[in-house]
Amino acid sequence: MVTRVLTVSILAGLLAGLIVAALQHVTTTPLILKAETYENAMRDGAGAHLAFAQGEARIILAHGGADHAEGAEHDEWKPQDGTQRMLFTSVTTIGTAIGFAALLLAGMLAAGDSIDPRRALIWGACGFLAFGLAPGMGLAPELPGAASAALQARQLWWLATAISTAIGLFLFLRYEAPWLKLLAVVVILLPHLVGAPHAPTPESKVPAELAAHFTSLSLGIQAALWLVTAFMVGTLWPWMSRRAAAA
Amino acid sequence: MNTVSVSTSQISVSERVKAVAAALIVGIALVYTTGFAASTNVHNAAHDTRHGLAFPCH
Numbered sequence: 001m002v003t004r005v006l007t008v009s010i011l012a013g014l015l016a017g018l019i020v021a022a023l024q025h026v027t028t029t030p031l032i033l034k035a036e037t038y039e040n041a042m043r044d045g046a047g048a049h050l051a052f053a054q055g056e057a058r059i060i061l062a063h064g065g066a067d068h069a070e071g072a073e074h075d076e077w078k079p080q081d082g083t084q085r086m087l088f089t090s091v092t093t094i095g096t097a098i099g100f101a102a103l104l105l106a107g108m109l110a111a112g113d114s115i116d117p118r119r120a121l122i123w124g125a126c127g128f129l130a131f132g133l134a135p136g137m138g139l140a141p142e143l144p145g146a147a148s149a150a151l152q153a154r155q156l157w158w159l160a161t162a163i164s165t166a167i168g169l170f171l172f173l174r175y176e177a178p179w180l181k182l183l184a185v186v187v188i189l190l191p192h193l194v195g196a197p198h199a200p201t202p203e204s205k206v207p208a209e210l211a212a213h214f215t216s217l218s219l220g221i222q223a224a225l226w227l228v229t230a231f232m233v234g235t236l237w238p239w240m241s242r243r244a245a246a247a
Numbered sequence: 248m249n250t251v252s253v254s255t256s257q258i259s260v261s262e263r264v265k266a267v268a269a270a271l272i273v274g275i276a277l278v279y280t281t282g283f284a285a286s287t288n289v290h291n292a293a294h295d296t297r298h299g300l301a302f303p304c305h
Binding site for chain 1: 258266270276277280281285292295304305
């Protein structure tokens with residue numbers, strides 16, 4: 001059983017990850033590269049003077065803060081632009097897909113659900129609501145160069161929102177008692193009432209049209225990753241089960 | 248031929264607990280590494296994926 005969980009996660013994640021990595025290559029990645037040209041222009045040019053003049057030392061500029069001073073930049077490793085960068089992006093996307101597949105299986109097995117494509121897709125859609133849409137409402141997906149609050153505070157809010165949305169969806173969909181449905185709604189709303197951490201002032205020089213396009217694209221790409229992964233899990237699990245039963 | 252039931256509630260509880268634990272560990276470890284790990288090298292390798300999948304980055 002453990003072997004089957006791992007095999008299905010890896011296979012489903014590999015297939016879904018490859019498809020979505022190809023999608024990223026033609027959708028989100030070109031926008032990231034474009035945003036980086038604005039970011040670099042800002043760092044090299046007027047941006048630095050502007051930030052200095054305003055005395056806004058607390059603003060954390062992506063790639064532009066004190067940690068990324070000119071000297072430090074040469075020391076740290078990063079994939080070279082082009083094929084290497086694309087390969088690393090693809091590998092990480094596949095890794096994320098395998099992770100999503102494993103989380104999906106953990107949920108479905110813990111709930112004692114039958115695993116078929118239709119049910120897996122429902123779980124995948126809920127996965128996207130919990131890990132994509134709900135955190136994205138507080139922390140809009142950002143291009144490099146955007147100003148934002150401290151990373152750890154955002155990661156914490158993001159995780160808390162994902163977990164509470166997942167719990168809320170499960171309570172709402174699985175239990176009939178009205179008070180539990182009410183509790184589910186409260187649990188889903190709670191992180192938004194607390195509010196996501198934001199930067200004190202907007203800072204990005206990336207055109208708003210580009211950023212807006214990127215935000216909707218990246219949410220769409222995450223939705224695609226969840227749904228394709230879920231479909232693969234729902235297709236591969238019964239197939240593996242039948243093979244195990246026949247053996 | 249869909250004669251084999253795939254309902255996971257018929258599998259013994261201890262088997263299911265083990266499977267859920269394994270899946271959770273793998274899932275959390277992978278999503279943490281690709282989406283959240285603070286290491287500069289991991290961040291730089293995963294950069295475009297983190298942005299492209301709406302994870303908080305930087």
